[in-house]
Structures are given as C-alpha cells and as structure tokens.
Amino acid sequence: MKKIIQDLSYAELETLILSLGEKKFRAKQLYEGLMQGKAISQISSLSKAFKERLCEEYEDLPVAIKETYRSADGTEKYLFEYADGNLVEGVLMKYKYGFTQCVSTQVGCRMGCKFCASTLNGLIRNLTAGEILCQILIVNALHKKDVLGQGKEARAVTNVVLMGSGEPLDNYDEVLRFLQNVTADGGVCISARNISLSTCGIVPKMYRLADEGIPLNLTVSLHATDDVSRARTMPVAKAYKIEEILKACEYYFKKTGRRYYFEYTLIEGENCDETHAKALIELLKGKPCHVNLIRLNEVKERDLKALADKDAYRFLGMLEKGGLSATLRRQIGVDIGGACGQLRASYLEENDK
Numbered sequence: 601m602k603k604i605i606q607d608l609s610y611a612e613l614e615t616l617i618l619s620l621g622e623k624k625f626r627a628k629q630l631y632e633g634l635m636q637g638k639a640i641s642q643i644s645s646l647s648k649a650f651k652e653r654l655c656e657e658y659e660d661l662p663v664a665i666k667e668t669y670r671s672a673d674g675t676e677k678y679l680f681e682y683a684d685g686n687l688v689e690g691v692l693m694k695y696k697y698g699f700t701q702c703v704s705t706q707v708g709c710r711m712g713c714k715f716c717a718s719t720l721n722g723l724i725r726n727l728t729a730g731e732i733l734c735q736i737l738i739v740n741a742l743h744k745k746d747v748l749g750q751g752k753e754a755r756a757v758t759n760v761v762l763m764g765s766g767e768p769l770d771n772y773d774e775v776l777r778f779l780q781n782v783t784a785d786g787g788v789c790i791s792a793r794n795i796s797l798s799t800c801g802i803v804p805k806m807y808r809l810a811d812e813g814i815p816l817n818l819t820v821s822l823h824a825t826d827d828v829s830r831a832r833t834m835p836v837a838k839a840y841k842i843e844e845i846l847k848a849c850e851y852y853f854k855k856t857g858r859r860y861y862f863e864y865t866l867i868e869g870e871n872c873d874e875t876h877a878k879a880l881i882e883l884l885k886g887k888p889c890h891v892n893l894i895r896l897n898e899v900k901e902r903d904l905k906a907l908a909d910k911d912a913y914r915f916l917g918m919l920e921k922g923g924l925s926a927t928l929r930r931q932i933g934v935d936i937g938g939a940c941g942q943l944r945a946s947y948l949e950e951n952d953k
C-alpha cells in the first residue's frame with residue numbers, strides 16, 4: 601500500500617516539499633487542496649509532473665464513498681472504501697448548529713462487546729490518522745455547498761464523534777495524530793471542544809490522553825453498574841474495573857477541566873431495572889459527569905433485546921430523580937439501519953465477502 605499524505609501535518613508537508621526540491625509555497629497549495637478533500641491529482645495549482653511524482657509514493661485519495669444511505673430525517677450514512685478495499689462506515693447527523701460526523705478509527709474491532717456489530721469479525725486493521733481525517737474531508741467537501749451564507753472557508757462538519765467502528769484508544773498513536781491534525785489551524789480546524797472520543801475504558805490510555813491536554817469530550821461506554829455484569833457484555837471489563845475507570849475520569853477532569861460522559865445502552869433484562877438505576881446513581885452521584893442513555897440497536901447476530909420506550913423514559917426519570925444529569929439519546933436515522941458495524945457487516949454479507 602502507498603503512503604497516506606493526509607497523515608502529515610502542515611510542517612511535515614513543508615519538509616516533504618523542500619526535500620523534493622520544490623518551493624515552500626507549494627506546501628500551502630498542496631495542504632489547502634488536501635484539506636478541501638481533493639485528491640492529489642485534482643489540485644489545479646500544482647504541476648502535473650509534480651503531482652505524478654507525489655502519486656508514485658502516496659495514495660491519490662485514500663478513501664472513497666462507496667455507498668450513501670439517506671434517512672428521511674436528514675441523517676446520512678456512508679460506507680467508505682479504502683485503497684486496500686477495506687470498508688468502514690460513518691454517519692452524518694444534521695443539527696441546527698452544524699453537522700456532526702461520526703467517524704471510524706479501525707476496520708473492525710477486537711474489544712468483543714456482545715451488543716456491537718463492529719466486533720463480529722475481530723480487528724482487521726488500524727486506520728492511519730490521515731485515513732480517519734479523510735472521512736471528514738470528503739464528507740465536508742460533499743456538503744460545503746449546503747452551508748449557506750458562508751464563504752470559501754465554510755465548514756459543513758463542525759462536530760466530530762469518534763463512535764464509529766473501532767476502539768479509538770486501541771489505535772492510540774494514529775488517533776492522537778488525527779486529533780492534532782483535525783484541530784490544527786488552517787486545516788478543517790475543528791475545535792477540540794466539539795470532538796467526543798468514546799472508549800470502552802482502556803484505563804492506562806485514558807490517563808495518557810488526559811496528559812495530552814486536549815480539551816475534548818471524553819465518553820466512556822459503561823453499560824453496567826458492576827464489574828461482573830459488565831464483563832457479561834464487555835470482555836474489557838475483565839481487564840479494568842469500573843472503580844479504576846472512574847478514577848481515570850476524575851484525573852481527566854482534573855487535567856482538562858472538562859466534565860466527562862458515560863454511555864449506557866439499555867438492554868432489556870440486563871442492565872435497566874430499578875436496582876440498576878439505584879446502583880448507577882450510587883456510582884456517579886456528585887461527579888462532574890453526564891449520562892447518555894442509548895437505545896440498543898438490535899444486532900441480528902446477537903440475542904440482546906432493546907428496552908421498550910416507556911421503560912427507557914422511566915429509567916431516565918429514576919436517574920434524574922436521583923440527581924444525575926442524564927439524557928436519552930434521540931434515535932436518528934433508524935430507517936437507514938444500524939449501529940456501529942451493522943452497515944459494513946450487512947454489506948459484506950450481501951456481497952458474500
């Protein structure tokens with residue numbers, strides 16, 4: 601596989617350009633083109649010969665949108681295809697204040713959560729920083745024209761959530777590089793405060809992330825109130841205890857001043873009766889955190905059931921009464937199907953891959 605030019609920061613692009621005997625200002629032209637989601641060969645300010653030289657070593661454009669699914673509520677889901685044929689999915693949610701894109705950080709996942717489709721065939725490979733960034737660059741390019749009343753620099757994607765397939769902290773170095781590049785001035789320049797990173801709770805990496813001092817929103821997938829039940833649906837619970845996760849979250853708060861979030865997927869008969877609500881309140885009461893309750897997207901390969909809507913609201917009510925800050929996440933794009941990994945899994949199945 602060729603190298604990925606979108607892995608490079610602006611400073612690194614400059615070094616590359618100079619090493620190829622080109623003038624420094626070419627780096628700016630190249631960077632601007634790349635950040636607009638263009639393939640190297642499409643950047644009109646650069647000479648054909650120079651572009652061809654770059655393309656001998658680097659992918660022209662590492663990712664393409666293979667399929668787009670549009671929901672009646674405006675949500676879009678994409679199946680992205682990388683140069684080696686690997687597929688990941690992404691979602692674009694349209695809100696009044698801007699567009700939130702959900703990106704994938706790995707092809708597949710090795711965390712093994714029972715409710716999740718991304719993990720059905722394990723981890724295929726990590727994505728590089730540039731491959732992750734390209735998901736945003738090409739979606740941004742696609743939608744830039746939708747952002748009315750703004751000039752050339754208009755951004756369609758204003759918020760990013762790392763909640764697609766993969767465990768971001770299991771691909772730490774590339775994800776960190778992605779975070780640095782996506783927030784850099786002059787690029788797509790998305791504020792760290794508008795980025796949420798969701799982890800199943802890899803404790804040592806949570807500390808490392810806190811020490812990087814990036815003020816993003818840290819979200820932990822909790823899904824249970826004690827370690828034994830958590831291990832039933834999340835094998836990672838055998839490695840890290842809830843107590844350790846909570847300590848790492850506190851550290852994150854101390855370091856960044858940012859409150860943290862928990863995701864709690866409601867699985868019928870598993871984690872959402874009154875005793876669980878009480879236990880959750882006991883665990884989190886008084887902490888600078890917010891709980892996002894998620895409706896389970898039933899994965900056909902797994903035998904887990906979603907909680908009825910009225911019971912989900914009842915569970916939310918109990919948490920609120922107990923003093924927790926909590927919301928039940930609005931369900932969007934239901935008609936285009938699927939949580940993390942479901943799109944890719946069904947595509948692979950249909951196409952018998």
Ligand code: SAH
Nearest residue numbers: 716763766767798799800821863896897939
């Ligand atoms: N690996 C990261 C990102 C995963 S996806 C993590 O574990 O946090 C983002 C969220 O969706 C996680 O909370 C994950 O547990 C949840 N999720 C995965 N599959 C789901 C499903 N079928 N229904 C509802 N939520 C799901």
